[in-house]
Amino acid sequence: MADHQSTTPDGNTPDGNITEGNDSGVSNKELKKQRRRTPPPDPEPLAPLIDSHTHLAACGGRDADSVTAILDHAESVGVRAVVTVADDMVDARWAVAAAQWDQRAYAAVALHPTHAHELDDAAKAELEQMLTDPRVVAVGETGLDYYWPGRSDDCATVPQQHEAFAWHIDLAKRVGKPLMIHNREADRDLLDVLAREGSPDTVIMHCFSGDEQIAAECIERGYLLSFAGTVSFKNSTTLQAAAKLVPDHLLLIETDAPFLTPHPYRGQPNQSYVLPYTARALAEVRGQDAAEVAEAITANAARAYGLDT
């Protein structure tokens, strides 16, 4: 979804140093462009894994065949299921359909905080209806995004985001499904809104980006922390310190594809099959066996989302 790409990336910026040693006469700009088009090689398989947050439509999913191709590729390296996440209503309808096309795909639906101003009565009714479907396993992604207001003309304001976030929190409690949180540069407000409104039983901090203090607070509240490719970045020392604090039973991983491709493929296209790189990076940061981490995150994802996988 071009719209998602232009308005809601979680901070993916291609490495600036990929053109070092370039004496081939090809411009740096052209090399970066090539990199953005070149998928990372298949990782060594690591099973079992579940991708807790991806955007299949933005990864090239169009119909049943293309979704199955993406999931076959993922399964060939051990990723047995994925949760595909919607940003707007068009995306939400597509995600629900994708979850019927292939049993390895589950859906999460909500209006992304940058789309919070689109949450009218019709959207509310439709989201509630979608959540009666057993293939729709979470309310998300919702939360707060303080990066885009002021940078993008069609982004919801902060007050609009607060109102929509509160509505989604209540929705998750009413339907008894997990709340999947998007947080960009809004740590303190986000935790305060959740405390004020009262957290649902299961809260998933998608693409966790906080420091040790924020992680400790989430752990204290029993939230699940989902780590994306960012945990593998060399300059992510604060995030890596936070990742060490998380007890096994609160750990998840995700690609957030097509964004946030893990090191050393930063800037290249991401897809669910790339997940083993992130799982291994996370295991290394935590000083654990990759197989041990894989078992834990798969059990946690199955429990949190109620997957029959």
Ligand SMILES: [Zn+2]
């Ligand atoms: Zn997000």
Ligand SMILES: [Zn+2]
């Ligand atoms: Zn996302």
